[in-house]
Amino acid sequence: MFFQGVRLSLLIGPTVPLPAPPSLIQSVDSIEITETDSGRSGFQLSFKADRSGLFATIDYPILKLPLLRPFNRVIVVVTINMIPYVLMDGIITHQQLSPSTNNSALLTVTGEDVSVMMDMEEKSVQHPAQPDIAIVSKIIATYAQYGLIPLVIPPLSLDVPNPVERVPSQVGTDLEYLEDLAERYAYVFYVSPGPVPGTNTAYWGPPTRTGIPQGALSVNLGTSTNVNSINIQHKALTPTFVSGKGEDSLTGRSLPIKTFSSPRLPLATQSAMLKTAKARKVLPKQGAGLTYTQMLSRAQAITDASMDQVVEATGELDAVRYNGVLKARRIVGLRGVGSTYDGLYYVKSVTHQLRLGEYKQSFTLTREGVGTTTPVVIP
Structure with a gap:
């Protein structure tokens, strides 16, 4: 139990991550996870380390654990009111030890979602007679060991190159090429954890503006309030x-x-x-x-x-009062800020901050103008 109403689960391992031992869970000091609709999402796990035990004079025991080594895979799951949410499925890329003067220390491991493995090798590859959606699907399929489930949305204009005139050429990593292809259509490419631990959705398509909105972000609504702070900007020079x-x-x-x-x-x-x-x-x-x-x-x-970003709202909410997890790359309702800025928004990014007794989320919301398209939003 991490604290009342919130349970934390960690799965760590070289290729197929397994549940972390209770001793490692108990040493968690803080967790920060940032998910965004463009580029890689990242995580930072901090653990309390001490030099007690049989081998304390040699080294910090936690450093001897093979679980926290670079390039191990980490899956973070939080369960709120019996509902599990996969927050991160990523790869450890950095380790940092910060010793103190009382034989204790803070060990911090940092990493990025599994798409970091798509950015490890630069390639020079040609894709003759293949439209962009076929190239995208082919590249994603080569990373099946990370549980990638492709979700590729065809653009409005489909260009099938004639090999006599043009051959699509990739010079760079797979991730760079996927992002470059997405940018041509104002699309996004990202890898999102879930829906179940060990699987990931590899999305290539336009920012998602359909589907059932997430639970509303509520401001100045008495006991229904779940937003600690919010700031809204209307950027008129953006269009x-x-x-x-x-x-x-x-x-x-x-x-x-x-x-x-x-x-x-x-x-x-x-x-x-x-x-x-x-x-x-x-x-x-x-x-x-x-x-x-x-x-x-x-x-x-x-x-x-x-x-996509004419109006931008940034703020922080309490996940316990929100009674769930706000997810990036989906839509959400905002209420309590007036008819000009109430309504539906696209969630561009979310940063999860967890420590014992506290779970907060910082968010960035965007949309193309002012005025709500719906009289009510889902509470």
Whole structure:
């Protein structure tokens, strides 16, 4: 038992992690886990270390445990009111010992989610006659030992390259290439732990704006309040539209390229995408060998990415009062801050901070404008 209502479970091991011994669980000082919709998520586990026992004069006993060595796999699960949540499935990449003057110390192990293993080897590979979604699925399949379950969303425009004209080439790590392919469509790529320990979802697609919202974040609502603090920003200079001309590599003609809005599912009634006269306008990105379709797709990606973060809310909640775990990369309702900023948001990132008797979560929420699209949110 970590504290009343919250149970912590640690699984650690070289390839197939097993439950950590009770002595290791009891020595946990703090846990911090950050999950984000872009890039790798990370974790930091701190353990109390002392030099008591038979071999104390030689070394800290905890350092002799093979479980905390670099490149071991770590799975962190918290259970709140009998419901388990997998917070992290990652790889230890760093170890730090901080001794004190009373024969005790703090041992901290740091790591990243299992996608770090996709960033270990630079490659020079060609993918002839394969569209981007096929390349993505193929790369993910090579990491099946980490329980990756691919979830690949096809983009609106599907480009199947003609090998005579162009061969997609990868120069870099698998992770770098997956993120580069995602950026072309204003998509994201990440590896999310779960749904059960030992499995992970490898998602390549647009930011998720559908599905059942998570339990509401409540501000200034008496006993229903679960948010400790919140700050909301409306960034009016963020919306960006593309307008100009680009040269089609197939015909050599200069053709118009212009974006007007974003196809993302709206989370606000007064979307910035409806105010094109006040949006920033930029020229299309030119690239050697790009077809007109590819240039249109990349122009739309610029607009989509800019719209995703017009309104940004950052804050902190108490997980016990929230009665659950707020997860990044999903939508959530916010209430109690007024009709301008109430409503649904996309959860861009969450940082979990656990220690004995305390579980807090810091969050970043985003959406494309102000005004709520729903009269109520799920409590």
